[in-house]
Amino acid sequence: xxxxIAGAGKVGWNLARELIAKDREVTVIESxxxxxxxxxxxxxxxxxxxxxxxxxxxxxxGIQRADLVIAVTGDDEDNILICxxxxxxxxxxxxxxxxxxxxxxxxxxxxxVQPAVSATDLILRLIEHEVPEYGLIQLLALEEEHLExxxxxxxxxxxxxxxxxxxISLPDGSLIISVLRGGAGFVPKADSVIEAxxxxxxxxxxxxxxxxxxxFAPGVGASA
Amino acid sequence: MFILIVGCGRVGSAVAxxxxxDGHEVSVLDSDPLSHERLDKDQTASWEDxxxxxxxxxxxxxxxxxxxxxxxADVFIAATRGDNTNLVIAQIAQRRYNVPRVVARVAxxxxxxxxxxxxxxxxxxxxxxxxxxxxxxxxA
Numbered sequence: 001x002x003x004x005i006a007g008a009g010k011v012g013w014n015l016a017r018e019l020i021a022k023d024r025e026v027t028v029i030e031s032x033x034x035x036x037x038x039x040x041x042x043x044x045x046x047x048x049x050x051x052x053x054x055x056x057x058x059x060x061x062g063i064q065r066a067d068l069v070i071a072v073t074g075d076d077e078d079n080i081l082i083c084x085x086x087x088x089x090x091x092x093x094x095x096x097x098x099x100x101x102x103x104x105x106x107x108x109x110x111x112x113v114q115p116a117v118s119a120t121d122l123i124l125r126l127i128e129h130e131v132p133e134y135g136l137i138q139l140l141a142l143e144e145e146h147l148e149x150x151x152x153x154x155x156x157x158x159x160x161x162x163x164x165x166x167x168i169s170l171p172d173g174s175l176i177i178s179v180l181r182g183g184a185g186f187v188p189k190a191d192s193v194i195e196a197x198x199x200x201x202x203x204x205x206x207x208x209x210x211x212x213x214x215x216f217a218p219g220v221g222a223s224a
Numbered sequence: 225m226f227i228l229i230v231g232c233g234r235v236g237s238a239v240a241x242x243x244x245x246d247g248h249e250v251s252v253l254d255s256d257p258l259s260h261e262r263l264d265k266d267q268t269a270s271w272e273d274x275x276x277x278x279x280x281x282x283x284x285x286x287x288x289x290x291x292x293x294x295x296x297a298d299v300f301i302a303a304t305r306g307d308n309t310n311l312v313i314a315q316i317a318q319r320r321y322n323v324p325r326v327v328a329r330v331a332x333x334x335x336x337x338x339x340x341x342x343x344x345x346x347x348x349x350x351x352x353x354x355x356x357x358x359x360x361x362x363x364a
């Protein structure tokens with residue numbers, strides 16, 4: 001497999017290293033001469049100097065036989081055009097583009113440049129995975145024991161607000177263990193009333209969050 | 225016609241002034257507020273008094289392009305100093321906002337030709353210079 005990487009920044013250089021270590025044939029293209037010299041010391045002939053948005057530079061790197069083109073420069077316009085040309089002019093089947101500014105993701109999609117990878121988006125997705133819904137905080141995960149403790153804010157007008165604990169239908173494997181109200185906390189009994197604005201702590205089997213959160217934060221629950 | 229010009233350099237500003245003088249509605253967008261001076265140079269009235277519009281924004285910023293009127297534009301001219309910026313925003317104007325006439329300045333002859341083959345109107349100053357130089361220097 002022959003891979004062309006546009007941009008020898010941190011991402012491009014490290015990608016090249018990893019791919020070369022996996023015995024892939026790689027050419028990195030770097031337009032900054034100083035950077036090129038630095039990277040060349042390690043990658044030698046696997047890095048070429050030039051502006052990868054120019055067709056003859058891509059051709060010199062052998063784009064006609066490239067199986068994969070990865071555009072990871074620090075400039076979104078450059079990444080879009082490199083991939084667009086690779087795909088539409090040279091018929092390269094597989095492209096990967098880096099999105100520097102997540103707001104530009106729509107332009108990558110519009111011009112058919114996909115997959116487009118945004119570090120910001122990736123991290124956001126990880127955060128959302130850790131915190132599946134707004135208003136839910138994972139306090140503790142006891143992975144060995146297969147239990148977790150979460151904190152939820154009781155939204156105004158939600159199903160649970162104003163109800164006694166025994167009236168709130170929670171799935172098996174979950175339990176309200178504490179209520180925080182007005183700076184103080186208490187352990188509720190079956191007839192304790194949950195109020196809007198409370199923070200409730202629940203212990204549960206991992207994966208039950210989605211069944212639980214809708215009762216405390218209606219409107220947000222369905223989407224996640 | 226409503227003409228949106230992105231990039232208020234020598235080309236963008238000159239075309240803008242001509243278009244306004246010809247009676248068109250003209251909006252200019254540039255990231256540099258000082259580039260506005262080019263629009264007032266050698267004019268009796270200021271750009272705004274003469275009816276022109278000017279928006280300060282990065283070229284690849286949808287909010288800025290909308291403020292400058294990309295949704296209403298009949299003609300879109302991409303004339304920033306960056307080839308890649310011009311090619312990207314011209315395609316956005318064409319494909320997303322369906323601007324009927326889109327023109328992009330592209331200094332690199334190779335890509336100017338290829339994108340022209342794909343249906344984008346490109347102007348390549350380099351190619352024009354090459355042809356003129358050849359004509360002047362090499363013709364008998």
